[in-house]
Amino acid sequence: MTLLDVAETxxxxxxxxxxxxxxxxxxxxxxxxxxxxxxxxIPVDHSRARDVAGLADDIAGxxxxxxxxxxxxxxxxxxxxxxxxxxxxxxxxLSVMSYTxxxxxxxxxxxxxxxxxxxxxxxxxxxGPYLAHRQAALRWRGSANQRLxxxxxxxxxxxxxxxxxxxxxxxxxxxxxxxxxxVPAVAGFRQWIEDRLGLVPSDTFQREQxx
Amino acid sequence: MSGSPKxxxxxxxxxxxxxxxxxxxxxxxxxxxxxxxxxxxxxxxxREAALARAxxxxxxxxxxxxxxxxxxxxxxxxxxxxxxxxRExxxxxxxxxxxxxxxxxxxxxxxxxxxxxxxxxxxQREQAQARVEAVAAQLAELPAGVRERYDRxxxxxxxxxxxTARRYAGKAPAKSDVRVETAAQAVREHLDRVLARRAxxxxxxxxxREAAEEVYHRFAELRADAEQAxxxxxxxxxxxxxxxxxxxxxxQGDAARVLGALPELTRLVxxxxxxxxxxxxxxxxxxxxxxxxxxxxxxxGFTVDRESFTQREDGAMALRAGSADGQQFAVLLRDGxxxxxxxxxxxxxxxxxxxxxDGKAGECGSLLSVIDRIGEQTRRQGFEPGxxxxxxxxxxxxxxAHSVPNARPATPRGTTR
Numbered sequence: 001m002t003l004l005d006v007a008e009t010x011x012x013x014x015x016x017x018x019x020x021x022x023x024x025x026x027x028x029x030x031x032x033x034x035x036x037x038x039x040x041x042i043p044v045d046h047s048r049a050r051d052v053a054g055l056a057d058d059i060a061g062x063x064x065x066x067x068x069x070x071x072x073x074x075x076x077x078x079x080x081x082x083x084x085x086x087x088x089x090x091x092x093x094l095s096v097m098s099y100t101x102x103x104x105x106x107x108x109x110x111x112x113x114x115x116x117x118x119x120x121x122x123x124x125x126x127x128g129p130y131l132a133h134r135q136a137a138l139r140w141r142g143s144a145n146q147r148l149x150x151x152x153x154x155x156x157x158x159x160x161x162x163x164x165x166x167x168x169x170x171x172x173x174x175x176x177x178x179x180x181x182x183v184p185a186v187a188g189f190r191q192w193i194e195d196r197l198g199l200v201p202s203d204t205f206q207r208e209q210x211x
Numbered sequence: 212m213s214g215s216p217k218x219x220x221x222x223x224x225x226x227x228x229x230x231x232x233x234x235x236x237x238x239x240x241x242x243x244x245x246x247x248x249x250x251x252x253x254x255x256x257x258r259e260a261a262l263a264r265a266x267x268x269x270x271x272x273x274x275x276x277x278x279x280x281x282x283x284x285x286x287x288x289x290x291x292x293x294x295x296x297x298r299e300x301x302x303x304x305x306x307x308x309x310x311x312x313x314x315x316x317x318x319x320x321x322x323x324x325x326x327x328x329x330x331x332x333x334x335q336r337e338q339a340q341a342r343v344e345a346v347a348a349q350l351a352e353l354p355a356g357v358r359e360r361y362d363r364x365x366x367x368x369x370x371x372x373x374x375t376a377r378r379y380a381g382k383a384p385a386k387s388d389v390r391v392e393t394a395a396q397a398v399r400e401h402l403d404r405v406l407a408r409r410a411x412x413x414x415x416x417x418x419x420r421e422a423a424e425e426v427y428h429r430f431a432e433l434r435a436d437a438e439q440a441x442x443x444x445x446x447x448x449x450x451x452x453x454x455x456x457x458x459x460x461x462x463q464g465d466a467a468r469v470l471g472a473l474p475e476l477t478r479l480v481x482x483x484x485x486x487x488x489x490x491x492x493x494x495x496x497x498x499x500x501x502x503x504x505x506x507x508x509x510x511x512g513f514t515v516d517r518e519s520f521t522q523r524e525d526g527a528m529a530l531r532a533g534s535a536d537g538q539q540f541a542v543l544l545r546d547g548x549x550x551x552x553x554x555x556x557x558x559x560x561x562x563x564x565x566x567x568x569d570g571k572a573g574e575c576g577s578l579l580s581v582i583d584r585i586g587e588q589t590r591r592q593g594f595e596p597g598x599x600x601x602x603x604x605x606x607x608x609x610x611x612a613h614s615v616p617n618a619r620p621a622t623p624r625g626t627t628r
Contacts, residue, residue: 008214016213025214040216070213099213142213177217190215199218206219 002052004080007041007072009055011062015166015182016140017097017124018155019065023181024055026072026081031101035132037142037183037190040201041072052080056087059094066095066123075100075107079114085121095154097124097140104149125149137165137185177202254307261301261314268317269294275324275331282334287327290320332384339380339387346395347373353405361408365401372397412466419469423457426473430454430480437487440494442526445486450479490526497528497544497552500594504542504554507588508532511581513540540581556582 007027012020028044029036036042059067067088074081075098085096098118100107104127107115119125126141126148134143139161141148150159168182178199184190193199272294276286297316304310350358350369358366372394379387430450437444453476460468505515513532521529527545534540540556547553 008216010214023214038214038216173217177219179217180215181213183213194218197218198220202217202219 002080002083003046003049004052004055004077004084005044005046005072006048006050006055007038007045009058010181012064013068013169013181015169016070017066017068018095018158021066021068021095021097022059022063023068023070024059024084025070026074026077028076029071029073029101030076031073031129033101033130035187036130038071040203052084052087056084056091059084059088060091063088063092063094066097069096069098071099073101074098075102075111075115075118078112078118082114082118082121085118089121095123096121097126098122099126101127101129103127104147119151123150123152123154125151132187135185135187138183139163140166140183142183250307254304254310257307257310257314258301258304261310261317262298264314265294265298265301265317268321269298271324272320275327278331279327282331282338284327284331284334287323290323294320335384336380339384339391340377342391343373343376343380343387343394346376346391346398349395350398350402353402357409358401358405361405361412362401365397365404369394369398369401412464415466415470416461416464419466419473420461422473423461423469426476426480427454427458429484433480433484433487436491440487440491441522442487442490442494443524445483445490446479447483450476450483453479493546493552494522494526494528497526499592500552500554500589501528501530501542501544503589503592503594504585505530505532506592507585508540510588511540511584513538513581556585 004024005027006024008025010023013023014020016023025038025041027041027048029042032042067085069081069085081098088094088096102111104119104125107119107127111119126146128143128146131143131145134145136142136144138144138146139148150156165185166182168180168184170178170180172178178197180193186192269291272287272291276291279286293316297313297320300313300316301310304313350373355366372390376387376390376394379390434444434447437447453472457469457472457476460466460472501520508515512534514534516531516533519529519531523529525546527543529541529543532540532542542557543555545553545555
């Protein structure tokens, strides 16, 4: 049984890749970009590891148009992610897109066999670390150094589409929790919205409530 | 990299909490108001239902009171008063419990109607049964045998209708009136028919009996007349047999048989009467003629033997006379042709002459002289004797002129008509 450390999932995200996509945010990142909007998913944490086969069932059953792998660093768990994609594709031929803080060239030159297999199973890849000083409103990307690679011809039609921000997907759940998905167009967005709306992460809130 | 963790809102949480509390307070207030309205509506529904129920019971009370009144029984005024008070309490009740408490009175009142209803039913049953028995008694005034004789169908119909009325009177007295009235009507019509037919029958029977008695008495008188005249009554046995049949029919009340037999019987009696009258007339005539002959015989030298007079069943009369020299003379008067009286004469001398075969004309001449003398005498008495004929072939003979047994008075003899 192959395990994948998963931080979060969402079955229908419209701002991280073409169409409505199932998104898997993996837990753990060895790069640690300054100003990362998801620092809570940087530490390696095996407490929420999930069986790849079960997760693949869920994805194949609920995804509309494709699968996006984000994190955390997907290529830090390339074997498991590649296995997940293979398992999904056994069930459905979904479009697969992934983020990585590595560059495509680095992965191709120095990547592990697992990272190569992972690259070989992707349709789209956003590569490169997030650089706060190059923050920009780009399609599916946060800083200008990051690139969108069309690794297959599945989404060739999107090559010349306008390169501007896909926006944010903000959700208020029934339990009154709030979350947002996507790549902010401006730097410091997370801090700004947390201060403005008085948001605290649910984990922190629950701990305080429990005290 | 591309998403946030889940957040809880802090700064707006207090506002939202207060808003939520206010919303909750408003919801609770609305709920209380709705509950109050619901309770009020429920109270009103309960009140309407209880009043409707009380009204229904009140209608039943009123209906039962009317039935009781018709039956001559008193209604339950206490129950009616209780029910009216309960309706007031229901109208003014502040909650459903009070409505329910007052509403139970309606149930109690309704239960109390059961006893009154049973008394009314029992009374109605008694009345219905009494009416049926009155009709039955009316029917029984005439014996069943009489009714069945004169109107069998009506008798059976009345029995069936009364039995039906009895069943209804016992089980459903309220529905028995129609049956009783039907039975009463049928009984009236049946008795009318029976009485009318019986009266008609009695009249016919009486008429038949009286007609039969008239014939009977006529015949009895004829018989007495015949007996007195010592003549037979024609067809007496046949008339007697028919008369016995008629008497039997009269005793049996069979007027039809009586009236059917009377015309023929009357005709026979009429005929017998006519025949008897003819007999009697001839008997009288013969007696007078005989008296005339008797008075003429002494002139002819004969002494009448009055002890020898006989009268036969057929009305013929015979007499003997004797002369001083011992000669016997006999005369027979009988029916001749055309109801005329025929007179036969004979003497011993003539018999003896006939036996010896000689002196016929002389003997006949002697007899003829006697007859002539008698004829003269009878002519003076108003009788016209006929021509003397000589007939030796006649079987009928006057009584023997002497006492010789079985002596047959034969030729010569004289006859006048």
